[in-house]
Amino acid sequence: SGKDAGLIRARRMTLRDAADDVVDIGQVGEVAHIDPGIVTLLDQADFIPxxxxxxxxxxxxxxxxxxxxxxxxxAEVIGAEKLMLLTNTAGVLDRDGRLLTGLSPEQVARLIDDGTIHGGMLPKIACALSAVRNGVRASHIVDGRVEHAVLLELFTDAGVGTLIRG
Known part of the structure; x- marks a missing residue:
């Protein structure tokens, strides 16, 4: 786990209610720091963490x-080429339910502003954008229900999700 050797340092996450009172949500956290050395060490020893x-x-x-x-x-701290996020939808969809195969950060911002991207896709999009803005060349949001989706996205031109480039 991320606890091992202090790979992931966390800070407790809190929420505020309508009265602006802090709500305890238990042992839920957010990333404070990632130690890239541990991932690098595992990679050099031919382990896939x-x-x-x-x-x-x-x-x-x-x-x-x-x-x-x-x-x-x-992905950001190790300087990854790609970030791939699996989901249970085809990827980012337009208002008519059609897959958007490629988006820029500017296009994503417009789709959020007009409500096209909403709900559970928002955290994935935020993560994908952060990665692209912080050095990852591309983020892919891929339909994990598709057989061999990761292989298809990596090794073919088929494309089974949405690609976001900086």
Missing amino acids: VIAPIGVGEDGCAYNINADLVAGKV
Whole structure:
């Protein structure tokens, strides 16, 4: 997990209610720091790390962190070429339900502003944009329900999701 060797340092996440009072949401956190050295060490030893999105806080407690956000931050700190996020939809869809295969950050902003991108896609889009803005060349939002989706996206021109480039 991200707790191992302090790979993911977390900070407790809090929410505020309508009265602006802090709401305790339990052991939920956000990324405070990722140690790229651990991932690099594993890569150099020919290991492919599978990282559970659990971080450790300064208090020593474990915090559950959104997996997409962890993946994006890891991609940023290791200088990844691509970030691939799997979802249970075809990718980013237009208002008519058609797949948008490629978007720029500016196009994404317009689609958020007009309500086309909403709900559960917003955190994925935010993660993809952050990665692209912080050095990752491309972010892919891919339909994980499609058989061999990752291989198709990586090794063919078929494209099975939405590509976001900076």
